[in-house]
Amino acid sequence: MREVAIIGIGQTIVAEQWDKSIREIAGEALIAALKDAGREEVDGIYVGNMLSGILANQENLGALIVDWVGLRGVEAVKIEAACGSGAAAVRMGMMAVASGFMDCVLAMGVEKMSETPMAETTAALATAADADFEADEGVSFVGLNALIMRRYLYEYGWKHTDFGPFSINAHANAMHNPYARLHETFTQEEYNRARMIADPINLLDASPTGDGAAAVVLVPAETLDPNHRPLVTIAGSAAATDSIAVHARHDPLWLLAASESARKAYTQAGVSPAEIDFFELHDAFSIMSALSLEACGFADRGQGPRLGLDGDILLNGRIPIATQGGLKARGHPVGATGAYQIVEAVQQLRGEAGVNQVPGAKIGMAQNIGGSGSNIITHILRTN
């Protein structure tokens, strides 16, 4: 099995891109990544996407995109794992390169969510839940997360206001990310008073969706010039699932698939949580930040919010998270989000994160969550 390096990254702004179709958004990130890699050709592309069929009447997205960007002929498929689609596509690309089937792969995520009415988008997002036993009951995705957060507050005795630092940190970091959807900071006071969405989740607990795409170029590390710098490699990659329905879980407050995929990734990379320099986690809702930090070994069970309150999650803290704004402020174009996380991790490891640079970052982790914890992919990236 060959070690896989990431030699190119590209992304678009996350926004309501009314003037661009899904192929144009995808093409922009793809071409940026190829340019960054100094490549013009690839052997295959893997497109993470969740909703193009439902929202844009467009399946066969792989063929659509290679055709559009002038790579007609190249193998191209779509990978779907709900909001985990982006990282799932990166993982597929990695396996294609590691196996020796391909020598250069472009893996990406893309989503276009702004053209449909909000009610339709909300219904489409609910397809990540169990259609027969959750969505059919009328519960939306934010509703499922609200139920989880409510239970968490009850079980562990935290106050809602204790989750404020997750949102405040994400918005602060997004201020310096030109690709972020939201450029606006908030105080704890403003967090406390934000409009309620699905009690106890308020507007500042929830990430905004949007249109966007992010892409990476993958090659075997062995084919690179020995002096290639900075060399970013995939040191760990693992995926795991949990029951699709939240109510079917033994413990709805424990992200089993996060824990399992992180455990495998740590083993592959030969590192422990203490050695991770930053963590691009899946803060679709602030409760997910707490649960991810716990499942991955950065906080004790039920103690996730402590890391926010103690400043451990800040750029100069023990385990910086959402270093470019996270889902909360960079935005959450669902099937693209996992690819954005990888792109941002590469920026950190290259030392190209500007004002948001985590000092001396050598090992970074990214975790992408599909469904309400049912399909989770964890990557550990490393630089020399």
Place this chain on the structure above:
Amino acid sequence: MREVAIIGIGQTIVAEQWDKSIREIAGEALIAALKDAGREEVDGIYVGNMLSGILANQENLGALIVDWVGLRGVEAVKIEAACGSGAAAVRMGMMAVASGFMDCVLAMGVEKMSETPMAETTAALATAADADFEADEGVSFVGLNALIMRRYLYEYGWKHTDFGPFSINAHANAMHNPYARLHETFTQEEYNRARMIADPINLLDASPTGDGAAAVVLVPAETLDPNHRPLVTIAGSAAATDSIAVHARHDPLWLLAASESARKAYTQAGVSPAEIDFFELHDAFSIMSALSLEACGFADRGQGPRLGLDGDILLNGRIPIATQGGLKARGHPVGATGAYQIVEAVQQLRGEAGVNQVPGAKIGMAQNIGGSGSNIITHILRTN
């Protein structure tokens, strides 16, 4: 890169399965394949599917299925390449095993199409075409194929009736396949008089959709007992794309992606078309049979129908096709079809095809087409 063997196969009947949901249909094929393989656990599953989001309000299909069958925790993603999704999933599974990331993978395809009104299904199928430049013009998928067939008749001078043998052969073979959707034979006379669907495509040129699932279990050949019989391995696997819109092709009568993926698969397997004992092709419409045979080197350009007229496609002919009924009579549950083709090829190579057995079959080819030729995956399987 490790050689990959197929040690288990499973399938459901293709039918209107009103009493079963998509997870139940998928589960039936999956469990049958595991039982056939003598395995109870896998490292990951890849689910080929095109329409679950649009027709069943269910994405995150991977997590749904592993949860349902009692494999909760196992990595699981959905692979989409329009009607080529099934073979694309098998190819992903093969790469996961070949790379060394996984030692046992279940790859499958599933589709549930009967619960929605026909107009809705027709619109959903059109998402395989270019949404902005084909489907938005109001052309359906059968319409696109009718345009191709019309042009073919004009360019090469064939009569519509010359395509009859493709349909007649498929229906004859399906008579002995208990999983086939249609068990009814037709004469040339009946073919000629069949109801017109989209001129020149009539009812007997077009494959029926349906609900169904098919699955295979993949392991590294090196891990099997040296005396394992019959040993079926994947000798060639390749995918290629073409313009998603038919009107954008240099030659709409040449399946470039079929030709390219077949060429690569031949090279990998080290065989020529003459060495292929049977060919499970993508006869969604009879015109596609002719185009596939030409693109893969079994017929000269424009001469595909000749193989039907000369009996070359029969079970005892030069290049038997649709040996278990093909899409035309086994049925075409779109995202599952590619997996059915692989399952049927394994049946032939094991010598388990019963009345439909191709005598002495040692090397078989399966070709799955997504869109109107835009995304094509070709596999060559071999037995010892």
